[in-house]
Amino acid sequence: MKKIICKREYDTETAVLVRRYTYGYYGDPAGYEEILYQTPGGLYFVYVRGGVASPYPGEDIMRLGKAKVEQWLSEHS
Numbered sequence: 001m002k003k004i005i006c007k008r009e010y011d012t013e014t015a016v017l018v019r020r021y022t023y024g025y026y027g028d029p030a031g032y033e034e035i036l037y038q039t040p041g042g043l044y045f046v047y048v049r050g051g052v053a054s055p056y057p058g059e060d061i062m063r064l065g066k067a068k069v070e071q072w073l074s075e076h077s
Contacts, residue, residue, distance in 0.1 A: 001047060003061040010045045010061045012037060018044070021076040029053040036064075036072060044069045 002011040015037035024031020032050025039045070044064045050056035064072060 001059060001061060005045075005061070005063050008043065008063075010037075010039065010043070010063060012047050012061075015039045015045070019073065019076060024051070024054075027051075032056045034072075034076070036069070036076075046072065 002009060002013070004010075012035075018036040018038055020036075021034045022031070023033070029051035030053040032048065032054035034056075035047045037045055037047060044066075046062050046064060047059070048056040048062065049059035
């Protein structure tokens with residue numbers, strides 16, 4: 001997936017996967033997945049996707065600042 005946020009491109013195809021967090025199981029309407037990526041330029045973003053009853057119904061990309069990256073990593077370790 002590719003998304004432009006504040007004139008910067010975030011692309012799961014060109015970024016490096018840092019960590020993956022999965023809640024639930026495949027096909028679970030409340031299940032979801034959060035995947036932390038780092039761009040070639042050093043920026044971080046989370047790609048999210050989930051079932052219709054999850055916090056992420058569908059798929060999206062959200063950018064993260066350094067403090068939020070550290071928080072995300074500590075919550076998903």
